[in-house]
Amino acid sequence: DSGVTQTPKHLITATGQRVTLRCSPRSGDLSVYWYQQSLDQGLQFLIQYYNGEERAKGNILERFSAQQFPDLHSELNLSSLELGDSALYFCASSVMGDPYNEQFFGPGTRLTVL
Amino acid sequence: DAKTTQPPSMDCAEGRAANLPCNHSTISGNEYVYWYRQIHSQGPQYIIHGLKNNETNEMASLIITEDRKSSTLILPHATLRDTAVYYCIVRVHSGYSTLTFGKGTMLLVSP
Numbered sequence: 001d002s003g004v005t006q007t008p009k010h011l012i013t014a015t016g017q018r019v020t021l022r023c024s025p026r027s028g029d030l031s032v033y034w035y036q037q038s039l040d041q042g043l044q045f046l047i048q049y050y051n052g053e054e055r056a057k058g059n060i061l062e063r064f065s066a067q068q069f070p071d072l073h074s075e076l077n078l079s080s081l082e083l084g085d086s087a088l089y090f091c092a093s094s095v096m097g098d099p100y101n102e103q104f105f106g107p108g109t110r111l112t113v114l
Numbered sequence: 115d116a117k118t119t120q121p122p123s124m125d126c127a128e129g130r131a132a133n134l135p136c137n138h139s140t141i142s143g144n145e146y147v148y149w150y151r152q153i154h155s156q157g158p159q160y161i162i163h164g165l166k167n168n169e170t171n172e173m174a175s176l177i178i179t180e181d182r183k184s185s186t187l188i189l190p191h192a193t194l195r196d197t198a199v200y201y202c203i204v205r206v207h208s209g210y211s212t213l214t215f216g217k218g219t220m221l222l223v224s225p
Contacts, residue, residue, distance in 0.1 A: 042215060
């Protein structure tokens with residue numbers, strides 16, 4: 001158990017819909033990262049937040065957005081869903097200033113778009 | 115971040131050492147070598163990292179060549195639970211640097 005929690009574990013929805021994935025980082029971790037893992041694209045970094053502010057952006061679509069709240073939990077919002085958005089979505093957290101900057105990954109949310 | 119090259123798959127007998135190679139010939143001086151693994155559909159798990167010296171922890175050993183162009187992750191006594199995809203990642207040691215995962219090596223440990 002990494003200490004990172006993600007909800008829900010599974011999500012099934014239809015094309016065109018909007019969903020919200022939630023992540024709670026490990027206690028004390030200020031940084032949150034979102035990753036998408038699909039069969040054809042592998043594990044891809046989407047976006048990083050540090051203490052409420054966006055720090056780095058990867059291959060995140062404009063239909064996707066994220067935020068980190070004052071209590072440090074984060075949400076990833078996916079809208080106008082397409083079949084290709086079906087994937088595993090992982091959240092990870094780390095302690096900024098930790099010299100090892102190890103990222104701890106949550107168990108993931110499996111999104112299925114029908 | 116420098117690119118890495120790993121074999122797509124490897125086999126190992128249970129109880130034997132698993133040696134997973136990684137080529138990172140374009141690594142720059144301030145980049146570290148990190149290893150993560152992902153057991154089927156679970157979140158990736160950090161294993162070890164190093165700059166130029168060999169490193170060892172309770173999970174594995176990391177051997178980095180003197181020219182730093184390649185490295186080997188060693189699992190000294192592989193178990194069935196070590197079956198996973200192993201990712202070699204080269205990155206700057208910064209709180210703001212992110213992880214770029216390649217395709218990794220699928221290690222299958224057999225009885």
